[in-house]
Amino acid sequence: xxxxxVELWLDRLYVAAxxxxxxxxxxRKAREVAAMLDEVARAAARWSRRSRLxxxxxxxxxxxxxxxxxxxVFEPAGxxxxxxxxxxxxxxxxxxxxxxxxxxxxxxxxxxxxEVSEGSAWPDRPxxxxxxxxxxxxxxxxxxxxxxxxxxEILLVPCCTSRAVExxxxxxxxxxxxxxxxHAPVRRRFIQAMVDAERTWRLExxxxxxxxxxxxxxxxxxxxxxxxxxxxxEPGRMAAARAALATLGSGAEPV
Numbered sequence: 728x729x730x731x732x733v734e735l736w737l738d739r740l741y742v743a744a745x746x747x748x749x750x751x752x753x754x755r756k757a758r759e760v761a762a763m764l765d766e767v768a769r770a771a772a773r774w775s776r777r778s779r780l781x782x783x784x785x786x787x788x789x790x791x792x793x794x795x796x797x798x799x800v801f802e803p804a805g806x807x808x809x810x811x812x813x814x815x816x817x818x819x820x821x822x823x824x825x826x827x828x829x830x831x832x833x834x835x836x837x838x839x840x841x842e843v844s845e846g847s848a849w850p851d852r853p854x855x856x857x858x859x860x861x862x863x864x865x866x867x868x869x870x871x872x873x874x875x876x877x878x879x880e881i882l883l884v885p886c887c888t889s890r891a892v893e894x895x896x897x898x899x900x901x902x903x904x905x906x907x908x909x910h911a912p913v914r915r916r917f918i919q920a921m922v923d924a925e926r927t928w929r930l931e932x933x934x935x936x937x938x939x940x941x942x943x944x945x946x947x948x949x950x951x952x953x954x955x956x957x958x959x960x961e962p963g964r965m966a967a968a969r970a971a972l973a974t975l976g977s978g979a980e981p982v
Contacts, residue, residue, distance in 0.1 A: 728761040728762075728764040728765050728768070728799060728800075729761065730754075730757045730758045730761040731757075732761075732799065733757040733758075733760050733761045733764070733795060733799075734749060734753070734754060734757040736795055736798065736799070737749070737753060737756070737757055737760070737791065738753075739829065740794065740826040740829050740830060741789060741791075741822065741826060755947050755948065756791070758943055758947050759859060759860075759884075759942075759943055759947060759948060760791045760792055760795060760859070762942045762943045763792050763857060763859050763882065763884070763942065763953075764792070764795060764796055764799060764800055766857075766882050766942065766953065766955065767782065767792070767796045767800050767855060767857060767882065768800045770854070770855045770879075770880040770882065771800060771801065771804070771806065771808075771854070771855065773880075774806075774854050774855075774879070776806075776807070778807075779807045779808060779809060780801065780806055780807065780808040780809075780854040780855070781808070781809050781810075781811065781850060781852075781853045781854050781855075782796055782797075782801075782808065782809070782810045782811070782853065782854065782855045782856075782857065783810075783811050783812075783813065783849065783850065783853045783855070783856045783857070783873075783876075783878070784796070784810065784811070784812040784813070784857050784858075785812075785813045785843045785856060785857065785858045785861065785869045785872070785873070786813065786814065786843050786858050786859075786860075786861040786862070786865050786869060787812035787813055787814045787819075787823065787838075788814060788816075788819055788859075788860075789814075789819050789822045789823050789826065790812040790814070790819075790823035790826065790827075790836075790838060791859070792857050792859050793810045793811075793812040793823075793836065793857070794810070794812075794823070794826055794827060794830055794832075794836065796810060796857075797810050797830070797832045797834035797836055798830055798832050798834070801834050802832050802833060802834055808834050809834060809835040809836070809837075810834060810835070810836045810837070811836075811837050811839060811850055811853075812836070812837070812838045812839065813839050813841050813843055813848055813849075814838070814839075814840065814841075815840065815841065815842050815843070816840075817840055820838050820839070820840040823838040824838045842868075843858075843861070843865055843868050843869050843872060844868040844871075844872065846872060846875065849872050849873075849875075849876045850876065851876055851877065852876060852877045852878070852879070853873075853876060853878045853879070854878075854879045854880065855878070855879065855880045855881075855882065856869065856873040856876075856878045856880070856881045856882065856883075857882045857883075858882070858883050858884060858885075859884050860884055860885075860886040860948075860950060861883065861884070861885055861886060862885075862886040862887055863886070863887055863888065863889050863891040863892055864891045864892050864893070866883060866885035866886070866892075866926070867892065867893070867894070867926065869883060870883060870926065870929065870930060870954075874930070874933045874934075874935070877958065878958065879957070879958050880955075880956065880957050880958070881930070881935065881954065881955075881956040881957075882953060882954075882955060882956075883953070883954040883956070884942065884950065884951075884952065884953050884954075885926070885950065885952070885954075886950045887950070888918070888919055888922055892922060894921065894922045894925045894926070895918055895921075895922050897921070897925075898917065898918040898921035898922055898925075899914075899918055901921060901976065902914050902917050902918060902921075921975070923939070923952070924975060925972070925975060926954065927939060927954065928968045928969075928971045928972045928975065929968075929972065930954065930956045931964060931965065931967075931968030931971075932965055932968035932969045932972060933965070934958055934959060934960040934961070934964075934965055935956035935957060935958050935959065936956065936957045936958075936959045936961070936964065937954060937955065937956040937957075938954075938955045938956075939952055939953070939954055939955075940952070940953050940955060941953070
């Protein structure tokens with residue numbers, strides 16, 4: 728997906744509509760959205776055409792990924808698809824709904840105001856769940872809800888990690904017990920590695936073949952890791968992941 732095309736649509740749907748112009752941060756965001764849309768396109772190509780493809784864009788913000796997936800991925804391919812976006816902030820949900828009106832697509836899009844932890848907000852068995860820069864504990868809540876909904880594929884990009892993340896609190900205690908220096912750069916890397924490891928094994932234990940890749944360069948965003956997870960339900964893989972979780976000592980139960 729061309730970042731330039733994404734820039735044009737971000738400008739048309741959100742920026743110019745507010746009487747402003749694209750900023751450098753908007754252009755960086757366009758590169759991230761373009762990279763995520765490439766991931767969506769690859770996942771969509773694996774979907775059976777016998778049933779409607781449903782994408783859930785969780786912690787959607789202004790729903791850049793969900794709306795542009797409809798316009799630039801699903802519609803050109805002639806796919807029978809629909810999009811649901813989940814966002815807790817009312818102003819962002821309203822901005823998304825106005826953008827849908829300007830988008831002009833035949834793909835049905837529903838913008839829902841909800842916490843990502845609300846099970847009732849999630850449709851069953853979505854084909855693809857995306858989350859671009861899900862902050863703090865929201866990344867884990869999205870993973871849990873996507874697994875519970877039996878999502879076929881999950882494309883998750885976590886953002887900041889804080890003490891609101893349960894795995895981070897466990898990792899901090901582990902750091903202290905293991906003699907990891909209190910120097911912030913050292914301890915922060917240890918904690919982040921433990922959080923990332925637990926997230927990966929939890930997805931694997933829940934039946935998802937999982938890759939972790941840099942979906943954009945670190946100069947675009949320091950939060951540039953993408954968890955690419957596909958539901959396969961292989962018993963051997965799941966058992967190995969549970970064993971890894973136990974070795975990790977996280978105390979976390981897979982979903």
